[in-house]
Amino acid sequence: MERATLREAANGKIFSTANLIFGIGQISKMTGVSTRQLRYWESKGYIEPKKRADEQAQRVYGYDTFLRVSGIKSMQDEGYTLAAAVERTAALMAEADGIRNFLLDAYHGIAEVDNQDMLDLGFLDAEHTQRLYARSKDHHVEYLVRPAGEEATGK
DNA sequence: GTTCTTACA
DNA sequence: TGTAAGGA
Structure with missing residues (x-):
């Protein structure tokens, strides 16, 4: 078998976060954001539960949403308004994505x-x-x- | 026991 | 934004 590359790992073939799913209560406990807030943020379009094949009412969230909520919460605690925290979090996550992709391209x-x-x-x-x-x-x-x-x- | 929506304090 | 109601 060939040795796995860093890119393969980054693409999730090795350390996959794809199967990390959380309920609303778990996200709440992990981030300190109330379930009430999470539903409110969703109504504002700031976060979105995972689409589920089975048409169930209970929300499930992916790892990316955990990171997003975590970021928004941190910035809110630093004094940003919700809308500003959402914007900054999205910008930072996009920047991190760009850096990650650049490094994967550059790294040999x-x-x-x-x-x-x-x-x-x-x-x-x-x-x-x-x-x-x-x-x-x-x-x-x-x-x-x-x-x-x-x-x-x-x- | 947890989560859902709706509604009210 | 928290909490209560009433159901899933």
């Missing part, structure tokens, strides 16, 4: 360069003659460029 594995573990960021140039490596140290990023074809020790 771990490689040992000069006896140090570096992120392999793939070819630097269109001609594929140089390869870019990077690592993070003390909250800033260090880059290395090496001739391509020497990335033998990828882990």
Whole structure:
């Protein structure tokens, strides 16, 4: 069997959140948002229960909704109005999604360069003659460029 | 026991 | 927004 890639993991083939579903009471306890509020937020279109094949009345929520509710609640506690908290949460989640996708595109594995573990960021140039490596140290990023074809020790 | 909608404080 | 009612 081939080794699983980070992207496969991120796509949910390995660490799947698809089967994480919660009832309204669970979401309420996890986030500190009352069931009354959750139903109210739904009426305003801020959150939406999962569609269920079986036409049942009881709401079920996915993991993404848990994150959304959690974010809205946090920002509300910081003083944002509900509408503003909803907007900011949506923006942050979209930004996080963009970052995640970018990193998955850029990341080519771990490689040992000069006896140090570096992120392999793939070819630097269109001609594929140089390869870019990077690592993070003390909250800033260090880059290395090496001739391509020497990335033998990828882990 | 929990969740549903509706309605009222 | 919390709570009560009355049913699922």
